[in-house]
Amino acid sequence: MPLNSDRIQAYGDELYHALRARETVAPLTEREPGISIDDAYHTSMALLERRKADGERVIGKKIGVTSRAVQDMLNVRQPDFGYLTDRMLFGNGEALPVSEQLIAPRAEGEVAFVLKRELAGPGVTNAEVLAATDYVMPCFEIVDSRIREWQIKIQDTVADNASCGLFVLGDRIVDPRDVDLVTCGMVMERDGEVVSTGAGAAALGSPVSCVAWLANTLGEYGIRLEAGEVILSGSLVPLLPVAAGQSMHLTIGGIGTASCRFV
Structure with a gap:
């Protein structure tokens, strides 16, 4: 039986207060x-309306949980x-206030698309x-969870706005027809050391397929x-826990770089 509107609103309010108080x-x-998942989606909308x-x-x-x-x-x-x-948006190289805004942040590296016209499924x-x-x-997404200890099922993360935290866009823009988005490689570094490739x-076969899935x-x-x-x-790489005092850099072949630091 679907959740009634009062329970959906109550869970949306609860997640909103958890977000603001940095609590799980x-x-x-x-x-x-x-x-x-429909209940969870409507809960996420209640959370979004509060924001x-x-x-x-x-x-x-955003699309999340796309890679194996x-x-x-x-x-x-x-x-x-x-x-x-x-x-949620920060510029390339900016300081991200993870110690003030997030609970258990994890970094992802991915390709961001900017649309010039609408897409309407199915x-x-x-x-x-x-x-x-x-x-x-190129893009960093710093995900976070208002669900205790990241103990999530698909309904939990959908309700929690797909575990959104913050994101950083690189400075370079590229026509997607000028790069092979299937084979483009990513290297992620933390404090100057390669931590993931x-x-x-990795993302549903292609980042383009992910956007089609979302639409x-x-x-x-x-x-x-x-x-x-x-x-x-x-994300094209596994989630990487991050903390204040660290910095990260990523390179995506044919697309460019992005950097951020955490405070």
Whole structure:
């Protein structure tokens, strides 16, 4: 039986307060064993409305849990999705206030897409994603979980806005038709040492496929990917715990670099 609107709102409020207080809550799937992905999505919307009421503005969307490595780490077997706001975005090389805003941050490296026209599922193809993309950029996403000790199932992470934290866009923009997004390689460094490598194929076979999946999944809810939005297409490497005092750098072949430091 679907959760009623009062329970959905209560869980959205709970996750909102956990976000603001940097506290964790028990997994929703422990307390609501029958919670569906639809219930979780509506909970995430209740959370988002609280953030928008604080003045946050939606600037894009994200796909998470796209690679086998991340699925194995989190024991989640399908992708999730969430919203990006202007207060999550930081510039290349900027300091990210993880000690003030996040709980248990983990870094991902991925390809960000910026759209020049809308995509509305169902039925969106990879070719249509490329045609709708203005450019791609290298990106760090710093994910975080308001769910206790990252003990998440797919419903928990969807309800928690796909475990969104902060993200950093590199400075270089590239036409996606000028780079092979399947074979492009990524190298991630922490404090000057290589800690992980990956390739575009790690994310559902291609970051382009991830964006198509997102457009088609959101299409089931009557939601489009809008022109001008930033779309984070999912990590090409395993999640890496990070802490204040560290710095990170990534390079994606044919696309560029991104850097950030944590305070």
